[in-house]
Amino acid sequence: MDNPSLSPLPPPPRNTLPRPDNHLPSAILVTCFCCMPLGIVAIVMAAGVDSAWDAGDREKAYRDSERARQWVNWSILAWLAGVVLSALVAAFVHYTAHH
Amino acid sequence: MSRTAKGLLLLLPPLLAAAFVMAALAWPERLSQVVGAVSPGCPFHRLTGLSCPGCGGTRAVQALLAGDVWAACRFNFFLIPSVLMLLAEYLREAAAFIRRRPLRPSRTYTRIVQVYAWSAVAWFILRNVFGV
Numbered sequence: 001m002d003n004p005s006l007s008p009l010p011p012p013p014r015n016t017l018p019r020p021d022n023h024l025p026s027a028i029l030v031t032c033f034c035c036m037p038l039g040i041v042a043i044v045m046a047a048g049v050d051s052a053w054d055a056g057d058r059e060k061a062y063r064d065s066e067r068a069r070q071w072v073n074w075s076i077l078a079w080l081a082g083v084v085l086s087a088l089v090a091a092f093v094h095y096t097a098h099h
Numbered sequence: 100m101s102r103t104a105k106g107l108l109l110l111l112p113p114l115l116a117a118a119f120v121m122a123a124l125a126w127p128e129r130l131s132q133v134v135g136a137v138s139p140g141c142p143f144h145r146l147t148g149l150s151c152p153g154c155g156g157t158r159a160v161q162a163l164l165a166g167d168v169w170a171a172c173r174f175n176f177f178l179i180p181s182v183l184m185l186l187a188e189y190l191r192e193a194a195a196f197i198r199r200r201p202l203r204p205s206r207t208y209t210r211i212v213q214v215y216a217w218s219a220v221a222w223f224i225l226r227n228v229f230g231v
Contacts (some may be wrong), residue, residue: 021204025212029188032152032181032219082139090136 017058020065022049026072034079042071109193123164131164149227152177152219177222184215 024046031039045068053061100108122130138157144150155175162170171178187208195202225231 021202025188025204025209028212028216029184032216033185086139087137089139090133094136 019053020049020062021069022046022065023068023072024049027068030072030075030079035075035082038071038075038078042068042075045071105196109189109196112189127164127166131161134160134164150223152223152226153181154226177219180215180218184212187211 027042159174
């Protein structure tokens with residue numbers, strides 16, 4: 001009656017998605033070296049990836065992985081902005097002091 | 100990001116490091132002044148009066164430019180593991196780029212970074228509580 005070999009439908013696809021990268025090392029490094037507030041958000045996101053994956057929530061795992069990556073990038077950009085800004089301020093101070 | 104853009108971005112750190120070393124050899128005093136002018140000072144120290152793990156970094160670099168390694172270590176010893184950590188991260192990125200493979204998550208590397216971060220916390224406590 002319910003013979004699977006006679007079913008016209010193929011078997012459901014096996015779970016082939018890999019566990020997403022949690023970006024935890026990058027999140028910790030940008031917290032230490034770039035912008036701590038944004039880096040901490042990245043660590044929180046990174047910490048959510050593995051627990052969501054282990055709980056079977058693949059969508060949340062991938063979403064958190066992507067968010068962690070984005071916060072890492074924001075932290076790097078904030079650092080670059082800080083470097084450019086301090087160089088500009090130093091150049092301005094130097095200029096006004098000598099003219 | 101395109102492969103060309105990423106390649107150009109990966110060329111920046113060694114070029115900047117080489118430029119810094121050459122400038123340090125050619126005009127150490129002048130470079131020391133520039134470092135002091137560009138460094139914004141630590142906003143955390145200004146607000147709280149406490150030394151953050153990076154505090155003393157500018158003075159340490161200036162001491163290195165003056166050739167005094169011991170003084171540099173006293174201003175901020177943590178500069179050494181920090182530079183090694185940044186170097187490790189750069190080498191990982193560069194190796195993945197050259198092999199044309201995505202950066203693979205590594206359990207060992209994650210552990211090393213975690214140890215580094217906890218040592219930063221320990222260093223932060225030690226230098227403020229015990230004045231190390």
